[in-house]
Amino acid sequence: MSAVRKIIHLDMDCFYAAVEMRERPELAGQPIAVGGGRPRGVVTTCNYEARAYGVRSAMPGFKARELCPHLVFLPVRFDLYREASARVREILLSYTPLVEPLSLDEAYLDVTALGRYAWDIAKEIRARIFETTRLTGSAGIAPNKMLAKIASDWRKPNGQFAITPDQIDAFMRGLPVRKVWGIGPKSAERFAAAGIHTCGDLQKIPLHELALRHGKWGEELYSLCRGRDDRDVVPNRIRKSLSNERTYAENLATLAACQNAMAELYDELMEELRTKASERPVRKAFIKIKFHDFTRITRECLCDRPDIDTFRRLLTQGFESSPRPVRLLGTGVRFADERHIEEEHDPQELLDFGV
Known part of the structure; x- marks a missing residue:
């Protein structure tokens, strides 16, 4: 019998904005947005103070100004973010070579072979990241990638959440379908119009009916709404x-x-x-x-x-x-x-x- 996988999804908290706040301590407590400052510009990310006003990433800068007139706009500085990301990546790789970066600010780790509690590993990683970079990150721990990514958002910012194998069934039954990988706002609206609000509702639909309605995606959805995801953590993926x-x-x-x-x-x-x-x-x-x-x-x-x-x-x-x-x-x-x-x-x- 194969060992239950232990997957961690690490997601740095409002990464670009956090790096800027670290570099500019005088902005502590102020709402800031990275990007979006020029005419017709778009907010790349923002800190939690700005989010309290309704400012969000991908929002037009003029709209962000309407919601928060005293919002501080800062230009994007990729050199800073890459440097911070490289230091985080170095910490992750000190635990396992099975690190799959998704972007500068998030990655999957497969820590199955380490022989330790994944919860303790995630907590230790987050502490080392803060000690090294003065930046915080949130972590999700689960037996697969989809659940780990969902879990990392559960205790944001600067927290962690675990979904153990014996918790999956109950967790998935109450999970909104919007949280499932591949289901966007419009798809969630269509499901809601059909009376499907949670994964538990979706589980009531037979496999053949999901396949008939949604084709190959329906077959995948049948597994995802039950918390099943067999994708491996793939380091050094060849980029096409x-x-x-x-x-x-x-x-x-x-x-x-x-x-x-x-x-x-x-x-x-x-x-x-x-x-x-x-x-x-x-x-x-x-x-x-x-x-x-x-x-x-x-x-x-x-x-x-x-x-x-x-x-x-x-x-x-x-x-x-x-x-x-x-x-x-x-x-x-x-x-x-x-x-x-x-x-x-x-x-x-x-x-x-x-x-």
Whole structure:
């Protein structure tokens, strides 16, 4: 019989804002937002003082100002955040090589083989992180990745929560369906309209009916709503692409508004590309658009040196193909593998892009 897995999900508390507050102690107790300060800018993250006013990440800066007139806007400083993230990562790797980073501020750890209580390990890690960086993090402990991620949000900020194997059934029955991986606000609304509010409600639907309604996702949902998730913690995942995206609190109604919002995404993407994958050859650039009705499109082109004009053209193509209010934008690049490095560009792809 295989050992029950012990998975920790570590999530740093309002990471960018916390780093800025550490660097600027004079801002202690004040509501601050990182990003969003320029015209049509968008809040990247904010501290808990700002959240008390209703300010949230991905919110337009002007809206954040309306909610909190004395909000302090600070520019994004990736060098600081990467440095802090690297120190946190070093601590995590001192416990196990099975660390799967999700972003600068969160990661999974598989501590099954350590022979210690995962609760004690998580508590020790959080204490070491604070001692080393003066930053706080929250942790979730569970037998799988989905439950660990849900648990890490249960005692935020600066806390931890565990879901043990014998607690899973009861925990899942009362868990809102919105907490399940892959279920967003609109999906939760549709479930609620059908009288399904909790995972316990969802468990009453037979597998064949879920599959009939939702296809392959229905089969996966049947397991997820019961707290089952077999995904491994995968360190050193080979990255095939690099992308970012943002959902906006208020829909972007015009192409000009989309272009302004995308400029910030592009800056972030290029910074991430420079620091995470500067040696990887780029083969394609792409954009993603999700409209107000949740339909989505992507546009991409062959491009080994993406610049802002490349993304502007792709965005224009995508938006003008079906002009509607936009709720989400994303930018990204796809990397070349050895086969792609050797092959020539597809002339038809270049023609489609208008080169």
